Amino acid sequence: MITPLPKLLVGCVVLLLGWATVGVAGLLRPRSVRLAGRVLFPLGALIGLALAVLAVTSLLGGGIERMVLPIGLPGLPAHLRLDPLSSVFLALLGAAAAGISVFAGGYFRAGQGTAPGLLGLQYHLFLASMGGVLIAADAYSFLLAWEAMALTSYFLVVTEHRRAEIRRAGLIYLLMAHVGALAILLAFGLMHGAGPFTFHAMRSAHLSAGWAATAFLLALAGFGAKAGLVPLHVWLPEAHPAAPSPVSALMSGVMLKTAVYGMLRVGLDLLGPPVWWWGLAPLALGLFTILYGALFAAVQTDMKRLLAYSSVENIGVIFTGIGLTIVFAGSGMPAVAALALLATLYHCLNHSMMKSLLFLGTGAVLHATGERNLGRLGGLIHRMPWVAWLTLIGTLAIAGLPPLNGFVSEWLLLQSFLFGDQVPHTFVNLLIPMGMALVALGAALAGYVMVKFYGIIFLGRPREPSLEQAHDCGWLERIGLAWLALGCVALGLLPVQVIDALGRVSAQLLGAVVPQASAHSWLLAPVPGRPVSYGPAVLLTATAAVVLLTMWAVRLLYRQRVRRVSAWDCGFGALTPRMQDTAEGFGQPIRHLFQPFFEMQRELPAPEDSAPRYRISIRERIWTIAYEPLCTATDWLANTAARVQQGRISVYLLYSFVTLLVLLAVALLS
């Protein structure tokens, strides 16, 4: 199905170049907030919207388009390709970027950090490079776009580069990005076999089982580092809070998904039919990541760090889905594998919408209050109703509640887990119940985390007097938030249509689609051979009907007034906002229950302290166990190697002489 003129692909390239142009245009007047905010970012949002429309068109068409651009290395022009898999992720990029860019238009102000025009350049190049990753069809252009993505996002993370902790966060991010890129480079090196570095050649290269597995694991490490798979997740909780909120939203909502795209591309497409046990690695790591991310999210006190750990958790869900897909596909169960793949893709779409929404919500709060610490927020639903109510949608969605979108992917994932007992490997059969238990636990913990997140920021009383002056966000920001909230609702209510479109990907990668047994367009019944269905629209209608009916009945039957009085609080009377639960307090049960996970430092007041202070700081054990020893070892190695460098020319000449002698000896002896 190769069309003669790749219209959609050309359109795609033009739109990505359009993003780059919009970025460059920002340099015309780099200090102008008006130009960047009122013109360029909204323009970027329109391009994002066009890209989403184009990608959906391509997805529904189901075709594959190829193109070779004569740029790049001699003998290695840039190969581009648009197929259903890249279309899905392009649609995700476009749709999320549309909302985030509109919001960004109202968000960035003249400040101490990078000038708005320059920021716009970095931002739009970041968007364009993510698009480039998704349409690249050879290793060279893929890695070029990949690195461009890493670098532009690094510069965006260090927007406020005058603060030392932000520079540190940026460094950690850059390091992890490059360690990951190195692993991906090696994986591509293994996969290309004898042919050129195009993806097409990689598909037809026949690797031995051992090398294929090595390539898979390298890709898992590389893409896992970018996605935030434990134990390679350490950059996420550092970089996300450091970056400006729209950038955090883009990184968490979209950039992590490019890594998922890479994993799917390598694992299910380039390496050929997968072997079932490959799937165990992403499955086990994904499950552990779910628990780990959720637990750490529950004990955070910084709202953006909390969301970063929640992203870690969601990446865990996605990789669990990838693992299941591979296990099923390798065990000769393509229909079930298609179901697991759908759950994975669906969760990618969901997460890009809801996490972007939440990050933007925190951005609005940050702007209004200047606070990231949950302990100094509260009661903002009164001052910022727009942000509060729109964020509530994201909160409920990410907690996996029906009828919003988070529930759909969770439902699909659990349904595919239920086929685990049919896999012809006893080991997997025993692993599957554990997996289901962890997914269920993770979903419930996500609810805990989100009650904490929302309740402490938006509900209750303001914990600081300055919060009384907080203002709601501007109209550009409202449009951005509303767009993403709409995405959450639409993905939640129209799963049949979405899954229909996503079926193109499973047809492409696995040669199987899930059945849509039901004739209704409102009833999702994708489980092969089982009469199971879910109809979110009906569910919503029924709930709304019951709620409205109850309200009506109450209004009709009981005409008593509602009177506003001061809070009862069991007659206590001396209530102050400081008596509300803090973020630390809300996380206490989790800290208590899962103590071995955390490295805690407590500062407890003595009984006779006149100004008692209670403080607790939580660190990940992984820093002390793995990363710090690694840093020390690297330092030691570098210092040892540095001894060779004396800085004296005579010594270097001696080295050359010795090398020559050794080489001569080798040449003579062999």
Add this chain to the structure above:
Amino acid sequence: MSAVEWLTQGLEVGVALAAAPALLGWLNQCRAWLQNRRAPSLWLPYRNLRKLFDKEALIAENASPLFRLAPYIVFGAMVLAAGIIPSMGTRLPLVVSADAIALVGLFAAARMFMALAAMDVGTAFGTLGARREMMVGFLAEPALLMVILVASLTSSSTALPAITESLAAGGLGLSPSLAFSAVAFVLVLLAENARIPVDNPATHLELTMIHEAMLLEYSARHLALMEWAAQLKLFNYVCIGFALFLPWGVEVGPIGPMGLLVAVPALALKLAAAGAGIALIETVSAKMRVMRIPEFLSTAFLFAVLGLLVHVLLGA
């Protein structure tokens, strides 16, 4: 979908709404008898609801619209849940739109709204209650899900009517995996419905409250809706238990007048037995310290996982 099926659907919801307070009244009666007290009337919960509906509603000055909306949403979720659980017949039009996983999701939604509403006024007790409720919830919810998934594996479907039909066809004996999950389910039921040993529904001490602490700021009709919703939740949980473990008397085919003649008294009998059973458990056990609750619930969770493993190993 025939008119009879819609009628069954309406009947199920109607019976749940009407009988839920009676179940609580009966439970309190049994408990009083077991404790050698004079029993309150069976109709006390109804009178209580009526009294609350008749009162003037007081709302804290700084309560947001979320606080006023939450009782309706919680109540709506519970009514809907009652419509999904096959307590008398399995041919229900609503169940195609929500299976057992969605049912757990509905409960989670109700819990989340209740916790958010409890945090809304910003009192110490409210946030404390919300935190504890979420602590109970994050362990009880996966345990309930695992219980349901065991039954789903046994009957290859997560749709509740399909589970009930396949289990009803399986005869009287419980398979080993279901026996494990039944134990887990009872523990979850106690925790989720704020019964002893997890929470004390009759406590007057705010510091030990979980469920009640969340409702402290509610009054009049909002409180009435919340209490009715809690009664419905108890009713729903008991009915889930019947659907999974005691599907006798449930009409599995198209329901007719004769079917109802069996189904309604069967349900009443089972409810009476379940109420007495819960009262017995509550009487013989003491309330636990709050931080012991996770142990209690992780036991439930492990029992459910064990049930799954047993199912995988034995295939039964």
